[in-house]
Amino acid sequence: MPYDSVVPALLEIRDLVIHYAAGPDASVVAVDEVSLDVEEGEVVGLLGESGCGKTTLLLAVLGLLSPAARVMRGSIRFRGRDLLALGGLEARRVRGALISIVFQDPSQALNPVRRVGPQVAEVVAAHHRWSRLRCREEASARLAEVGFTEADRIYDAYPHELSGGQRQRVVLAQALACRPALVLADEPTASLDSTTQAELRALLGSLQSRFGLALLLVSHDLGALAALARRVLVMYAGRLVESGNPGQVFHDPLHPYSRGLLRAFPHAVAAGAAPEPGLPVPIPGSPPDLSRLPPGCAFEPRCPDRVPACLERPPQEVRPGEDRRVRCFTYGG
Amino acid sequence: MEAEPALVRVSGLNKRYARRGGRGSPCVQALADVDLEIAPGATLALVGESGSGKSTLARCLARLEEPESGRIWFEGEDVLALRGRRLRPFRERVQLVLQDSAAALDPRLSAAEIVAEPLEILGRGGKSERRGRARALLDTVGIPSAWGDRRPAELSGGQRQRLAIARALAVLPRLLILDEAFAGLDVSIQAQIAGLLEELRVRHELTYLYVSHDLALMARLAREVAVLFEGRIVERGPVARLFAGPSHPHTRALIAAVPAWPAAPPRVS
Numbered sequence: 193m194p195y196d197s198v199v200p201a202l203l204e205i206r207d208l209v210i211h212y213a214a215g216p217d218a219s220v221v222a223v224d225e226v227s228l229d230v231e232e233g234e235v236v237g238l239l240g241e242s243g244c245g246k247t248t249l250l251l252a253v254l255g256l257l258s259p260a261a262r263v264m265r266g267s268i269r270f271r272g273r274d275l276l277a278l279g280g281l282e283a284r285r286v287r288g289a290l291i292s293i294v295f296q297d298p299s300q301a302l303n304p305v306r307r308v309g310p311q312v313a314e315v316v317a318a319h320h321r322w323s324r325l326r327c328r329e330e331a332s333a334r335l336a337e338v339g340f341t342e343a344d345r346i347y348d349a350y351p352h353e354l355s356g357g358q359r360q361r362v363v364l365a366q367a368l369a370c371r372p373a374l375v376l377a378d379e380p381t382a383s384l385d386s387t388t389q390a391e392l393r394a395l396l397g398s399l400q401s402r403f404g405l406a407l408l409l410v411s412h413d414l415g416a417l418a419a420l421a422r423r424v425l426v427m428y429a430g431r432l433v434e435s436g437n438p439g440q441v442f443h444d445p446l447h448p449y450s451r452g453l454l455r456a457f458p459h460a461v462a463a464g465a466a467p468e469p470g471l472p473v474p475i476p477g478s479p480p481d482l483s484r485l486p487p488g489c490a491f492e493p494r495c496p497d498r499v500p501a502c503l504e505r506p507p508q509e510v511r512p513g514e515d516r517r518v519r520c521f522t523y524g525g
Numbered sequence: 526m527e528a529e530p531a532l533v534r535v536s537g538l539n540k541r542y543a544r545r546g547g548r549g550s551p552c553v554q555a556l557a558d559v560d561l562e563i564a565p566g567a568t569l570a571l572v573g574e575s576g577s578g579k580s581t582l583a584r585c586l587a588r589l590e591e592p593e594s595g596r597i598w599f600e601g602e603d604v605l606a607l608r609g610r611r612l613r614p615f616r617e618r619v620q621l622v623l624q625d626s627a628a629a630l631d632p633r634l635s636a637a638e639i640v641a642e643p644l645e646i647l648g649r650g651g652k653s654e655r656r657g658r659a660r661a662l663l664d665t666v667g668i669p670s671a672w673g674d675r676r677p678a679e680l681s682g683g684q685r686q687r688l689a690i691a692r693a694l695a696v697l698p699r700l701l702i703l704d705e706a707f708a709g710l711d712v713s714i715q716a717q718i719a720g721l722l723e724e725l726r727v728r729h730e731l732t733y734l735y736v737s738h739d740l741a742l743m744a745r746l747a748r749e750v751a752v753l754f755e756g757r758i759v760e761r762g763p764v765a766r767l768f769a770g771p772s773h774p775h776t777r778a779l780i781a782a783v784p785a786w787p788a789a790p791p792r793v794s
Binding site for chain 1: 709712714715716717719723738739741744745746764765767768778780781782785
């Protein structure tokens with residue numbers, strides 16, 4: 193949906209700028225003038241490489257930024273409330289209950305010396321004044337929802353007794369513990385085998401539609417983005433450089449970075465078909481030093497389509513088509 | 526025409542691991558009667574999931590793991606019969622690049638020292654000669670020679686993986702085993718490293734054995750794929766043939782899991 197609609201979106205991020213302190217006079221730009229909306233029940237995919245700011249963005253929504261991070265400008269609103277202005281207690285009511293997060297590596301998200309069931313139940317207990325038994329029942333129910341047929345046996349298992357895919361499902365049960373409205377997922381399938389990735393992708397899709405979850409999905413798993421996302425955003429050097437629906441972005445990427453990124457993916461052109469033969473094509477050069485961003489477009493040094501204007505100022509967002517946005521001088525900028 | 530002798534020949538390889546904490550519980554059969562041939566100059570990908578035995582096979586081929594039974598020949602030589610000093614020439618010919626190069630590289634050494642270390646251990650050249658060779662190798666893999674003094678922690682993940690490749694190349698191997706060497710790297714970095722490896726393969730007449738769970742990437746990198754399932758090679762063939770007519774159900778499952786492009790949007794005129 194266009195982000196100038198009158199009805200507030202579930203999550204509204206506007207002109208967000210986040211820096212990390214790096215020494216007395218230096219700072220690293222992690223998120224730069226990012227605006228995005230996630231509607232109730234909508235799946236938004238976020239594509240970008242290491243260091244582009246996508247994890248910082250997710251952490252900012254949850255109020256989990258490290259002390260070195262500073263929100264310089266902008267706002268993050270959830271159902272109209274300014275998350276950045278929430279106090280400790282109020283923030284805690286939102287975090288984990290209404291908004292939750294799934295990280296990439298389930299073995300780091302779970303406590304290795306505790307059984308997994310209580311680790312789901314404690315999330316329920318943190319947000320409800322319920323008896324232990326009720327919290328336990330809720331946790332078991334969540335484990336069943338994420339596809340464990342023997343939820344009671346899994347409840348008493350230690351993380352090391354589970355496979356990577358099972359652990360990630362436990363983490364998903366934790367994230368769903370309090371029936372959140374929004375789940376942030378940071379590469380939830382990246383550490384798994386490819387067939388397990390496909391299973392988790394299907395599970396995410398069915399949970400999303402069953403509970404009407406809104407999902408902000410950071411992923412390299414193009415299969416997941418293609419199957420689940422209604423909109424895909426591409427991020428480079430802290431900025432959103434392009435957005436559109438998956439069909440548009442994957443088949444007709446507008447930004448030169450999106451085109452380069454998609455050429456580097458080893459994907460199949462259609463389900464079951466062999467990937468195109470030949471090596472994946474790299475993007476020339478390397479990502480910019482975020483502590484010394486150029487005054488112009490951050491992609492300029494690597495860009496095959498650069499024009500003189502790229503060196504002068506960062507391009508502004510333009511809308512070359514319905515529901516499409518891009519920051520590139522090729523389209524006006 | 527006479528067939529080219531295989532660079533690697535594996536016959537009837539078996540390997541079992543004791544199951545953790547299981548008194549009398551059955552062993553895990555990591556490799557079951559594996560036969561494998563790798564021709565010189567080949568790029569073969571061993572594809573399978575966690576626990577399929579692919580890393581065990583790679584480690585047996587590199588003589589880091591002893592199989593229960595079976596034979597391995599490398600350049601016609603019986604590898605499992607090699608002991609002690611006689612193993613050294615073999616170790617030079619076969620090099621391993623692992624997934625997590627951050628853990629595989631000594632954090633206290635500089636990039637140049639890491640690359641020069643194998644030469645030092647083998648007593649190759651003088652100190653300055655080794656240093657010159659290390660710098661040349663760093664250059665080959667695209668690490669600026671001015672960065673030779675940096676430690677692994679000061680390099681990015683992609684640069685560390687390049688460093689691991691440079692170290693593997695220092696001893697002029699014939700076979701490079703790349704065990705999940707692309708895992709955890711950004712796709713544009715994967716593509717860069719893939720291009721680098723192909724260039725090096727041609728230039729140094731190398732043979733590659735890729736080990737990975739990622740069939741999509743392997744289909745782009747390797748000419749041939751062998752699918753490992755429960756310790757057995759269930760299928761092997763050129764990439765196109767494998768995708769066109771997979772014969773084993775597990776191969777079909779792996780193919781189904783390859784991420785596919787979403788359907789093209791309808792054209793709006």
